[in-house]
Every structure is written in structure tokens, then in C-alpha cells.
Amino acid sequence: QVQLVESGGGLVQPGGSLRLSCASSERIFSIVSMHWYRQAPGKQRELVATITPGGSTTYADSVKGRFTISRENAKKTVYLQLDSLTFEDTAVYYCSGNGAWGQGTQVTVSS
DSSP, rough: OOOOEEEEEEOOOOOOEEEEEEEEOOTTTTOEEEEEEOOOOTTEEEEEEEEEEEOEEEETTTTTTEEEEEEEEGGTTTEEOOOOOGGGOOOOEEEEETTTOOOOOOEEEEO
């Protein structure tokens, strides 16, 4: 069973930055598209960013230009760089790939 473990969440002020990491135990990680989702209180889970095996990326309009997804296949890890954070970015962030999900990491933007 594939395990995904997120880390890097925390409390940050508006305008600040965080870097989330997601370590995978997936044997075929290098050929799997990876995704970051988030779920804010009282809202549905939304897709934030995707990175394909070839490194192509897509983003939700709400984070475009502020968030950057990347991957390091040798470490079986996907990252999400969060910059220029706003209150609306407060959520639990989850990584997902090939049907597997992590446990989530909390990002709280507060002054």
C-alpha cells in the first residue's frame, strides 16, 4: 500500500511563504502524476496543483503565480512552494497520486 506523508505546514503571516513536502513510497513514483489539494473549513476539497511525470504543471486560478509545484523523483518527493499567502489560503493541504492520499498538513495564515 502506497504511503504519502506531507510535512511543512504551519502558521504564517499574510504575505509569508511555506514549503510543503510530500514523501511517497510509490514504487513507480517517477511515472505518476502528483497533485496537491486543499480543503478549507466548511468547503469542498479543491485541486490546487498538478505535476506530470514529465514535469508539466497546472494550477488553480486562485493560486496561479503564487504557488509552485515541483518534484524530485530520486527522493520520491513532491513539493508545493506557497508564496504571497493570504487568509484564503488557510486549509489542510493534501498530496495525492495514483489513487493514494496523504494525511494532510495544516496551513494557517493569520496575523
